[in-house]
Amino acid sequence: MRIALFTNNYLPFCGGVTISVETLRRGLEAAGHEAWVFGPRLAGSDDALARIVRYPSIPVTTYPEFSLAVPYSRRIDRLVAALDFDVIHAHHPFLLGPAARRLARRTGRPLIFTYHTRYEKYAHYVPLPLGLVEAAALRLSAGFAAQADAVLAPSAVIRDELHARGVRTPIAVVPTGVDLDRFRPGDRAAARRRLDLGDAEPLVLYVGRLDREKSVDRVLLAFERVASTLPAARLVLVGHGTEAERLRRLACALPVAGRIRFLGLWPHDALTECYQAADVFLFASETETQGLVLAEAAACGLPAVAVSAPGCDEVVRDGETGVLAKGDPAALAEAVIGLLLDPERRRGMGRRAREVAEGLFDVRLQIDRTLAVYADTVARLR
Secondary structure (H helix, E strand, O other): OEEEEEOOOOOOOOOHHHHHHHHHHHHHHHOOOEEEEEEEOOOOOOOOOOOEEEEOEEEEOOEEEEEEEOOOOHHHHHHHHHHOOOEEEEOOOOOHHHHHHHHHHHHOOOEEEEOOOOHHHHHHHOOOOHHHHHHHHHHHHHHHHHHOOEEEEOOHHHHHHHHHOOOOOOEEEOOOOEOOOOOOOOOHHHHHHHOOOOOOOOEEEEEOOOOHHHOHHHHHHHHHHHHHHOOOOEEEEEOOOOOHHHHHHHHHHOOOHHHEEEEEOOOHHHOHHHHHHOOEEEEOOOOOOOOHHHHHHHHOOOOEEEEOOOOHHHOOOEOOOEEEEOOOHHHHHHHHHHHHOOHHHHHHHHHHHHHHHHHHOEHHHHHHHHHHHHHHHHHHHO
C-alpha cells in the first residue's frame, strides 16, 4: 500500500505524536509498504528521506521549537494527486488534518484519523479565553473524528469518550507501539556508568516534555519528600519544553537541589540507557491518551509510579507493573519510597512490566492492527 501520513508534529520536534508518527512510518516501511510524511517545515530539519514533504510554516512565539504548518500548497496538492495514495492518514483535527481530509475527498481515498491528544488540555497555548478554547477544541476534534472513515484511538478510554461525544465512525483501539528490540532491560551498572551515577544510589527517572500539562513540578516536589527519607536518592529528568527554566529554578530552590539533574533533550533512540539505569519511573501527567513513555519504561523492565488518570491506567497496572497514586506530591512520594525500599517487589514489577509490554505494546502489533484498519476501510468504501 501507499500511505500518506499528515501530521502537525514531526522531526526534529520531539514529542509523543512525533514519535508515534515516526514509529508508524518505520513500521510500515519495514512491512514492505510505502509511507510518506507530510508535515511542517521546522528549523533544523534536514530530511535525508525522499518521502518527507514539508509544508510552509510559521514559527510559534509561545513555543519556539514548534511551527504551524500553512495547510495550502498547490505543489503538494499536485504531488498527492500524482502519487495516488491508497489511504490518507491524518494525525490532527486542525491545520494539516483538514488538508488531509480535503485531499482524501478530492482523490476519493479513505481518511483515517488517529486521536492522539486531549486537545482541550492544551488550550492554555492559545491566547484566548480558556473556556472558549477548551469548548472549541472538544467540538472540533469530535467533529473531525465523525467525518473520518475510520478512527484509531491509542486507548480504550479515548474510544469511549469519542462514543460519548456522539462519534459514530468505526473506532479501533491501537496503542502506539514500542520497538521491543531497542527498548529492553539491560545492564543497569553499565547504563549508570554512562550517566556518571553510582551503583548504590536509588534513581528516580522522568522522561517527557517539560511543559505545563505534564505537571513536572509535582515530580520535583514529590522527589523532595523522597530524598528526605532516602538521602542517597537521585532524580534525573530528560526532556525540554516551555517550562524548563522555571522548573530548574524550582529545583534549585529545593533543599535537595544537589540530587536533581536535568539532562535536557536526548535523541529518542538513546533513551534506553536512561530507563535501564533507573529504579523507578515517576510520571505525574493527567493529560495522556496513552502515556508512551510509560510503555517505553515498561518495555525496559522499569516499574512506574503514575497518577491514577485515564490513559496512564491503561499502561500501568496498579500493584502489578507499578503503582497508581493520587496526583498530589505526597501520594506520589509515598509510592516511590515504598518501591525503593522493597527491591524484591520492584524487580518483580519490572519483570511483569516487560511481559505486559510484549503483549500489548510491541510495535509489530501496532503495524498489524493499523494495516487491518486500512484494509477494512478500503474494502468497506469500495
